[in-house]
Amino acid sequence: xxxxxxxxxxxxxxxxxxxxxxxxxxxxxxxxxxxxxxxxxxxxxxxxxxxxxxxxxxxxxxxxxxxxxxxxxxxxxxxxxxxxxxxxxxxxxxxxxxxxxxxxxxxxxxxxxxxxxxxxxxxxxxxxxxxxxxxxxxxxxxxxxxxxxxxxxxxxxxxxxxxxxxxxxxxxxxxxxxxxxxxxxxxxxxxxxxxxxxxxxxxxxxxxxxxxxxxxxxxxxxxxxxxxxxxxxxxxxxxxxxxxxxxxxxxxxxxxxxxxxxxxxxxxxxxxxxxxxxxxxxxxxxxxxxxxxxxxxxxxxxxxxxxxxxxxxxxxxxxxxxxxxxxxxxxxxxxxxxxxxxxxxxxxxxxxxxxxxxxxxxxxxxxxxxxxxxxxxxxxxxxxxxxxxxxxxxxxxxxxxxxxxxxxxxxxxxxxxxxxxxxxxxxxxxxxxxxxxxxxxxxxxxxxxxxxxxxxxxxxxxxxxxxxxxxxxxx
Numbered sequence: 001x002x003x004x005x006x007x008x009x010x011x012x013x014x015x016x017x018x019x020x021x022x023x024x025x026x027x028x029x030x031x032x033x034x035x036x037x038x039x040x041x042x043x044x045x046x047x048x049x050x051x052x053x054x055x056x057x058x059x060x061x062x063x064x065x066x067x068x069x070x071x072x073x074x075x076x077x078x079x080x081x082x083x084x085x086x087x088x089x090x091x092x093x094x095x096x097x098x099x100x101x102x103x104x105x106x107x108x109x110x111x112x113x114x115x116x117x118x119x120x121x122x123x124x125x126x127x128x129x130x131x132x133x134x135x136x137x138x139x140x141x142x143x144x145x146x147x148x149x150x151x152x153x154x155x156x157x158x159x160x161x162x163x164x165x166x167x168x169x170x171x172x173x174x175x176x177x178x179x180x181x182x183x184x185x186x187x188x189x190x191x192x193x194x195x196x197x198x199x200x201x202x203x204x205x206x207x208x209x210x211x212x213x214x215x216x217x218x219x220x221x222x223x224x225x226x227x228x229x230x231x232x233x234x235x236x237x238x239x240x241x242x243x244x245x246x247x248x249x250x251x252x253x254x255x256x257x258x259x260x261x262x263x264x265x266x267x268x269x270x271x272x273x274x275x276x277x278x279x280x281x282x283x284x285x286x287x288x289x290x291x292x293x294x295x296x297x298x299x300x301x302x303x304x305x306x307x308x309x310x311x312x313x314x315x316x317x318x319x320x321x322x323x324x325x326x327x328x329x330x331x332x333x334x335x336x337x338x339x340x341x342x343x344x345x346x347x348x349x350x351x352x353x354x355x356x357x358x359x360x361x362x363x364x365x366x367x368x369x370x371x372x373x374x375x376x377x378x379x380x381x382x383x384x385x386x387x388x389x390x391x392x393x394x395x396x397x398x399x400x401x402x403x404x405x406x407x408x409x410x411x412x413x414x415x416x417x418x419x420x421x422x423x424x425x426x427x428x429x430x431x432x433x434x435x436x437x438x439x440x441x442x443x444x445x446x447x448x449x450x451x452x453x454x455x456x457x458x459x460x461x462x463x464x465x466x467x468x469x470x471x472x473x474x475x
Contacts, residue, residue: 001148003050004076005038008083009057009064011090011407016058019206021112021222021259023084023386024411027470028379030198030463032059036206036257037136038082039185044141047183050148054189058087064097071101078144083111085386085409088121095127108143110136112225113406116388118160122167131160134225135211137182139173175226179211179233184241187249197253198463199450204253205245207284209238209271213259215289216325217312219352221388222259230263239274242282254284261286261309265297272297272304283307290336291328298343308346308376311336316369317362320355330369337373347375353433354383354426356391356400356418363429370437376446378437380430381411382423412472434472 007018015026017033026032035056042052053074057067071079079098083091091109098105110132114121118131130153132139139158146153153159158173176182187205197204212227213220245251262268268286275282285308293309301309313333315321321328340347349370353363370378385395386409395401400416402423408415414426421429437443451457 001050001078001144002074002076003045003052003078003080003144004071004074005042005045005052005054005080006067006082006094007035007038007056007058008081008087008091008094009062009067011087014087014407016084016087018058018082018084018087018111019257020225021220021386023086023112023409025086025470026059027466028412030467032056032195033255034187034190034192034195034205035059035082036185036208038080039187039189040182040208041080041137041140042186042189043183044137045144046186048141048145050144052186052189054186056190056194059194060191064093067094068097068101071098071105075102076105078147079105079107080140081107081109083109083114085113086407088113088406089124092121092125092128095125095129099127106130106147108132108140110140112221112386112388115224116221116392119167122162129161133158133160133169133172135173135175135227138176175212175229175231177231179208179231180237182208182233184244187245192249192251199447199456199460201456202253203251204255205249205251206255206257207238207241207245208258209233209256209261209286210258210263210267213263215260215327218323218325218390218394219355219383219385221386221392224388226259230260232264232267235267235270235274238271239278242275242284243279246279246282252282254282256284256286258287260289260292262288262292262297265292265294269297269300272300272306275304276300279305281305285309287312288336289328291332293336293339295339295343298339298345302343302345306345308348309340310348310350310379311340311375313337313349313369313373314352315355315358315362316366317358320358320362323357324352324355333369334373337375341375346377347373348377348379349373349375351378351380351433352383353380353430354414354416354418354421354423356383356394356398356416357420358383358418359420360425360429363426363433367433367436370433378434380434382414382426382430384409384411384413384415412470431472 095107108130114131142156159170210232212230282305287310385392403415414423
């Protein structure tokens, strides 16, 4: 049985990264991420005896016309489609393409959006047959095996489907408790040269460290996909995978992928010790909450190759942090950034603007905090109420949504009007915040100092152009 696994083609040349809660165009990071979840699904299906093909159409520039040719050549029995909110209308078109070729080809869609709004998805496109409810790997494996072995799909936990226009919800599948069960991703199925770090242009890959988050941030939709409890891969499994990938694929740079990279200090300490002892010279980055790090842990992480941490700063005013239910303080933010910079690890500060209740004065206070903190990089997002988040339901209830067009649910667009700020005002303030930060002469000089070759200069200038034209201002 043949199975085709897809990141669907880009629409209007907007290439969306689809990895769990991260749903943004490539220009947000100046790069694309290798499709970790797709590669995990591919590895699981190969172990179960399926013939598998994986296509990252968005990153590789594969059009819908070219995808049609791929399907005709490969003749899959099942097509697995990754989705995101801003790309959902284009993602669902894959079902139309498969039915044009062969009505017997089955399609299954997964992702936060389809998990949160399955009935909307089925109504939008009658050719959609199956939806995964939450964490995808084992539900997709069991669906494929049921189709191959002609077993009832009613027995597949975590599956949503239609029978005679009735939507059937199978028993919900428990989250994978032992993440060590998962095989190494099937990176051999894609061209790894297309996933490179900004500025240095070095190849990098994602490595899964944990899933789930027990925090209650109102803007986050990850809980419907990976749950509200942190689950960890063992440090042994993580270190072994990094060692394996470096030896097999000659890649030395990694992004630790999780909802919260340091949910447990001891877990991160053990990973760092393992890397120091067994994979010296490796380089990696992760994300973290500002209320979890301490000097001792940061020093060990630095020695183990961590060169950057992304912190969820979100706002420069305590009132807005409390409205978001971040459960952090401004003092937590200042302490974490100061400690991280002191040990020599670079900092990316992640900020949200336009949260309901936020005023222009609050956003200006966030600008002041960023100036005081002086992180190496910032990412500034418009507040977007993604389906699956508590903020989405709240935005519908109070009539804040300005657009119903899913393609506008990108964090470079503001799509909510509140009594305090219009969507247009939020986008203008976001642009001002980014330009004030990155176009300061001292920041430009600091960026240029990091460039070490003529090739890096060319790559950096191209990256900067795409960032400012497509991510900073695109309205």
